[in-house]
Amino acid sequence: DAKTTQPPSMDCAEGRAANLPCNHSTISGNEYVYWYRQIHSQGPQYIIHGLKNNETNEMASLIITEDRKSSTLILPHATLRDTAVYYCIVTYDKLIFGTGTRLQVFP
């Protein structure tokens, strides 16, 4: 069973920040938060991961709350190409994909 809860869908205007929430209230101390996305019919793509601290890379930022029970993936300037299903995964072992959030970026 997936250990995370994500909204099934979200919309975002092109050029605006997309903030994708994820609840993981049962996260254990040694579990990381990973984010992947899957653009239509392609293989999933790794985005970012973190343990406790906020993380940023060229694709996105990951904000993890102090109690680690939730996190937010931020795409700072969404483009049409960011339209995808985004998966939040909590794990210390294997990746277990839930159904994710379908992000639609509109012009």
Added chain:
Amino acid sequence: DAGITQSPRHKVTETGTPVTLRCHQTENHRYMYWYRQDPGHGLRLIHYSYGVKDTDKGEVSDGYSVSRSKTEDFLLTLESATSSQTSVYFCAVAGGGSYEQYFGPGTRLTVT
């Protein structure tokens, strides 16, 4: 794309026939994985490998076997295909120490 190829990319086969899907990588990653994806489901792990000849089962391994005789190749075999194995199959690779996996383009398998 982390140098991952999958073959074939598309296959139609009949119930009861054996099928082998191949995943090939060029970057010497230690870990390799096979997932399946069905409508309405996220990806589900079938089998994985943590080295040559070292494999283990995932959450949906029944009806599937794997082999890894070389670092670069990970084979998934359906000994006797069934219609319930119609799916898109993804291979992934990873180095040690993280679950930063890189996925192949997928194989669409249809069992009639």
